[in-house]
Amino acid sequence: MEELRVTGGGRLGPIDSSRIPRYAGAATFARLPRLDQVDRADIAVVGVPFDSGVSYRPGARFGGNHIREASRLLRPYNPALDVSPFERVQVADAGDMAVNPFNIGEAIETVQQNALDLTADGARLVTLGGDHTIALPLLRAAAERAGSPMAMLHFDAHLDTWDTYFGAEYTHGTPFRRAVEEGILDTEAISHVGTRGPLYGVRDLEDDRRFGFGIVTSSDVYRKGVDEIVDQLRQRIGDRPLYVSVDIDVLDPAHAPGTGTPEAGGITSRELLEILRGLRGLNLVGADVVEVAPAYDHAELTGVAASHVAYDLVTLMADTLTPATPAPITEDH
Numbered sequence: 122m123e124e125l126r127v128t129g130g131g132r133l134g135p136i137d138s139s140r141i142p143r144y145a146g147a148a149t150f151a152r153l154p155r156l157d158q159v160d161r162a163d164i165a166v167v168g169v170p171f172d173s174g175v176s177y178r179p180g181a182r183f184g185g186n187h188i189r190e191a192s193r194l195l196r197p198y199n200p201a202l203d204v205s206p207f208e209r210v211q212v213a214d215a216g217d218m219a220v221n222p223f224n225i226g227e228a229i230e231t232v233q234q235n236a237l238d239l240t241a242d243g244a245r246l247v248t249l250g251g252d253h254t255i256a257l258p259l260l261r262a263a264a265e266r267a268g269s270p271m272a273m274l275h276f277d278a279h280l281d282t283w284d285t286y287f288g289a290e291y292t293h294g295t296p297f298r299r300a301v302e303e304g305i306l307d308t309e310a311i312s313h314v315g316t317r318g319p320l321y322g323v324r325d326l327e328d329d330r331r332f333g334f335g336i337v338t339s340s341d342v343y344r345k346g347v348d349e350i351v352d353q354l355r356q357r358i359g360d361r362p363l364y365v366s367v368d369i370d371v372l373d374p375a376h377a378p379g380t381g382t383p384e385a386g387g388i389t390s391r392e393l394l395e396i397l398r399g400l401r402g403l404n405l406v407g408a409d410v411v412e413v414a415p416a417y418d419h420a421e422l423t424g425v426a427a428s429h430v431a432y433d434l435v436t437l438m439a440d441t442l443t444p445a446t447p448a449p450i451t452e453d454h
């Protein structure tokens with residue numbers, strides 16, 4: 122069947138949902154071309170089907186494809202930022218990394234190597250997880266490409282700076298402690314956003330502060346409002362290279378039930394999208410959306426939220442990127 126695509130801006134864009142029904146055909150993120158259908162991509166969206174690092178409900182290995190299915194409804198123009206991301210730069214779906222589910226150490230190496238391979242020509246990555254374990258190798262690869270320690274915003278109900286679980290150092294509750302230990306984050310410019318819920322003890326917060334993390338809790342977002350939070354975060358980040366990691370459980374379970382470790386009292390999808398849009402103009406070098414576990418989802422709520430979050434992350438990146446190649450095909454259709 123012929124692939125009728127939106128080609129505005131000269132890029133190979135999404136399959137045109139006004140000519141081929143959006144529910145037809147195999148899913149790629151936002152109906153974009155696969156990476157092998159374009160010469161190169163400025164932004165690659167890639168899946169990591171891995172959830173061997175979870176401490177409670179499993180299933181985030183299916184998250185990437187769930188987000189892709191829900192992303193069929195995205196459209197090419199983002200009015201909130203007045204950007205057509207798929208016209209500005211070439212965006213493509215790089216498929217899924219083939220990650221060993223039985224060996225976490227090997228899985229982490231594979232994710233790191235695949236992320237380096239995908240960014241060798243200057244492309245930036247938006248990764249669809251997978252559990253939060255994968256943030257560590259993604260951060261390693263992004264820091265190597267950035268050439269310096271990075272600022273990071275970590276949207277999550279949880280700190281994910283715990284030390285070990287059952288003696289294991291590499292789990293979905295520990296990636297950011299490991300990242301700080303490895304020196305790949307700029308500890309002047311790292312913050313959690315949306316944290317809440319019971320902890321193991323006050324020591325969790327003391328450790329976290331010692332590592333350099335700032336904390337904007339879910340309650341801070343509610344009480345101070347989005348604009349004040351955005352100002353605070355932007356000041357801390359400055360012009361450093363920025364990595365954004367979004368654990369979908371940052372949202373209240375009412376907005377994102379399909380996740381492995383849900384906590385009551387979370388932010389809304391509107392608040393999350395508004396904070397992300399407030400990051401406009403910052404040097405976003407990499408991002409992930411993780412912890413989407415479709416077996417616990419209802420009515421695709423979590424998938425829809427995650428697909429919109431990924432779309433806004435792609436838009437933020439596209440907005441600041443100078444395309445590495447000029448528009449490859451003729452203007453419009």
Ligand SMILES: N=C(N)NCCCC(=O)O
Pocket residue numbers: 176177253279281293294368370381382412
């Ligand atoms: N990264 C996520 N989603 N959760 C971490 C929870 C760790 C725990 O079970 O205490």
Ligand SMILES: [Zn+2]
Pocket residue numbers: 277278279368370371382412
């Ligand atoms: Zn979490």
Ligand SMILES: [Zn+2]
Pocket residue numbers: 253277279281293368412
């Ligand atoms: Zn997490």
